[in-house]
C-alpha cells in the first residue's frame with residue numbers, strides 16, 4: 001500500500017499498512033492533523049512525552065543551548081548541560097546510584113548495562129559468568145544484545161540463531177483469578193534453583209513493576225524485593241530497565257524507588273527529555289564502577305556513540321527534569337484519577353485484567369482470537385479511537401492509556417467517555 005513512499009517505517013508491515021497520517025503541529029495533549037482535525041495523544045507518542053507537545057520551556061532550553069554549544073566529543077571533554085543533568089538525576093535515583101553513563105536511546109542504554117554487568121565479573125578475574133537471566137514477555141529494545149535479553153517473539157524470531165544464552169523466568173503479572181503470591185513464589189523458587197545450580201549468571205534484567213511492550217504486565221513491589229535478596233546472596237547483578245517506567249510513570253520517580261529496591265544498574269531513556277531529543281542514561285553504583293576503575297586498559301568500558309551526551313539532549317533533559325519535579329504531585333496521585341473509570345470498566349463483561357500502576361492504565365479485551373500483539377482487534381480499536389479524536393495504539397488485545405502528565409481533568413474525562421463508548425461497542 002505504501003509502495004510509492006520511500007520511507008520505510010518502524011514496526012510496520014509496509015504492504016499491509018495504510019499510509020501514515022501527517023501531523024502538522026503538537027500543542028499540550030493535542031496533535032493537529034493535516035485535515036485540520038485534532039487528536040488527543042493518550043500514549044505520549046510512544047511513551048516519551050511527559051509534559052505535552054512543544055512545551056515552551058523545553059523548546060527554549062534547546063534553542064538557547066543550540067546557540068551556545070550544539071555538540072562536542074564527550075571523551076576527554078565535558079559540558080555544563082551534562083554535568084547539571086548528572087547531578088539532577090542522582091538526586092532522584094535510588095541512593096546507591098552514583099555513576100552516570102550517557103548514550104542516545106533505550107536499546108543502547110540496555111546494551112551498556114549488559115556489557116557493564118558482563119565485564120564487571122571479567123575485570124575481577126571471574127570468567128565463567130557468561131549468562132543472563134531475563135523474563136518472558138520482556139522487551140528491552142531492538143539491537144542484538146537488547147533483543148537477546150528480550151523475550152523471544154514475533155519481533156525477534158528471525159534472528160534467534162544469533163542471540164546469546166539467556167534463561168527465562170515467568171513475569172508474575174497481577175491478573176484476575178490468580179493467587180499472586182503463589183505465582184510469585186513459583187518464579188522465586190525457580191530463580192533460587194537456577195542460581196544455586198549454576199554460578200554462571202552475570203546479571204538479571206527486568207522491567208520493574210510494568211513490562212511495557214510485552215503487554216503492560218504489572219507485578220508487585222514485594223516480588224522485586226524478594227528477587228533482589230536472592231540475587232544479592234548469589235552474586236548476580238540486578239539490572240532495571242526503566243526506559244519506560246522512569247520519570248514518574250509508576251507513580252514515583254523510578255520503579256526502583258516505588259518498590260524500595262536498589263538495583264546495581266538502571267537504564268533510562270524515553271521520558272528523560274520529555275520527548276524532545278533522543279538521549280539515554282545507564283546509571284550504576286560504586287560497586288560496579290570500581291571494577292572498571294583501574295590503570296589496566298583492559299578493564300576500560302569500551303563503549304560510546306557519536307551523539308553521547310549531546311548537549312541539546314542534556315539541556316532538554318534538564319528543563320524536563322524541572323517540569324517533572326513540579327509535576328511530582330500529579331504523577332504521585334495519578335491513580336486516583338483512574339478510580340471511577342476503572343469502576344465503569346469493571347461493569348463491562350468482555351474485559352479482563354483491568355490494571356493500573358501510577359499513570360498507566362491497561363486492560364485486556366476478550367476475543368475469540370489468540371491473546372497477544374498480533375490480535376487483530378488492535379486495528380479496529382486504533383481506527384475507532386482515532387475517529388473519536390484519540391491517539392491510542394493497543395498492544396494486540398491490550399488497550400492502555402499513558403497520557404502526558406499535563407492532561408487536565410476535562411481532557412481525561414473526554415478520553416474516558418469516548419473510550420468507554422468504543423469498548424462497549426467492540427465487546428458487545
Ligand SMILES: *Cc1c(COP(=O)(O)O)cnc(C)c1O
Pocket residue numbers: 105106107108110139140141142207212213241242243244245269270
Ligand atoms: C522502548 C524500550 C526500550 C528501547 O528503547 P528505544 O529508545 O526504543 O531503543 C527498552 N526497554 C524498554 C522497557 C522500552 O520500553
